[in-house]
Amino acid sequence: MELDAERIVSDHLRAEVGARVVGKPPADTATAWVRVVQLDALDEVSSRAEWLLNYLLQFDCYAGRDGGQREAKELGRRVRSSLVGMPGIENGEAIVTAVRIAGSARVPDTTLEPARERVVLTAVVHMHPALAATAA
Numbered sequence: 001m002e003l004d005a006e007r008i009v010s011d012h013l014r015a016e017v018g019a020r021v022v023g024k025p026p027a028d029t030a031t032a033w034v035r036v037v038q039l040d041a042l043d044e045v046s047s048r049a050e051w052l053l054n055y056l057l058q059f060d061c062y063a064g065r066d067g068g069q070r071e072a073k074e075l076g077r078r079v080r081s082s083l084v085g086m087p088g089i090e091n092g093e094a095i096v097t098a099v100r101i102a103g104s105a106r107v108p109d110t111t112l113e114p115a116r117e118r119v120v121l122t123a124v125v126h127m128h129p130a131l132a133a134t135a136a
Contacts (some may be wrong), residue, residue, distance in 0.1 A: 003053035003094050004040050008123060012089065016082040019075060022036060025128075032067055032075050035060040039122075052097065052128045062109065063117040069106065076104065076119030083123050090130050098126040 011023045013034060020026060020033040040056040059079050063071035086096040103122035108115055 002041060002053065003055075003127060003129060005053075005057060005125060005127065006036050006042065008091060008094050008127070009031070009055075009057060009083075010036050011091070012086060013079060013082055016085070017075075017078045019078070023114075029062070029065065029069070031064040032071055033062050033119055035062070041051065052126060055125045055127065056102070057123050057125055059121040059123065060109075061119040061121065063116065065116075067117065069117045069124075072106065072119045073119035076121055080104070080121055081122070086125070093130055094127045095130050096125060096127045097126075098124075099124075100124045 006023060013019065013021045013036070017034070020031070022035055023035055023037070025035060026033055037058045038055060039058055042054045042056070061072055061076040061079055063069070063075070080101060083099050084101065086099050089096050101121060101123050103120070105120050107116045107118055107120050
C-alpha cells in the first residue's frame with residue numbers, strides 16, 4: 001500500500017513550521033513558501049510487500065519577494081528540524097520510522113521574477129501504513 005507521502009509530510013510541516021507548504025508554486029509568491037515534490041518511493045526488504053517504503057522527497061524552501069538569503073535559510077532550518085523530529089509520529093494513516101537528510105543546498109531560483117533565494121533539502125522519509133489503515 002503506497003502512501004501519499006507528499007500530503008502526509010506537507011500536513012506535518014504546515015502544523016509544525018506554520019509555513020505555506022504546496023505541491024506547485026503558489027499564485028502569490030510575495031511571501032515565503034515550501035514546495036514538496038516526491039522524487040521516488042523504494043520498497044524496503046520485508047516479508048510484507050510495500051510495508052516499509054523509503055520516500056525520497058525534495059523540499060524547496062523559498063524566500064518571499066524581499067526575504068533574501070536569511071529568510072530562505074531560516075525556513076530551510078525550520079523544515080529540516082521538523083523533518084528530523086518526525087520519527088515515531090503516527091497520523092492515523094502512516095507511521096514515520098526514520099528520516100535522513102540526504103542533501104541541503106542554497107540554489108537561487110532565477111526563473112521567478114524577481115529571482116528568489118531558495119534552500120533545497122532532500123530527505124529520505126521511511127514510513128509504513130498505520131495498523132488501523134491496513135485493517136480498513
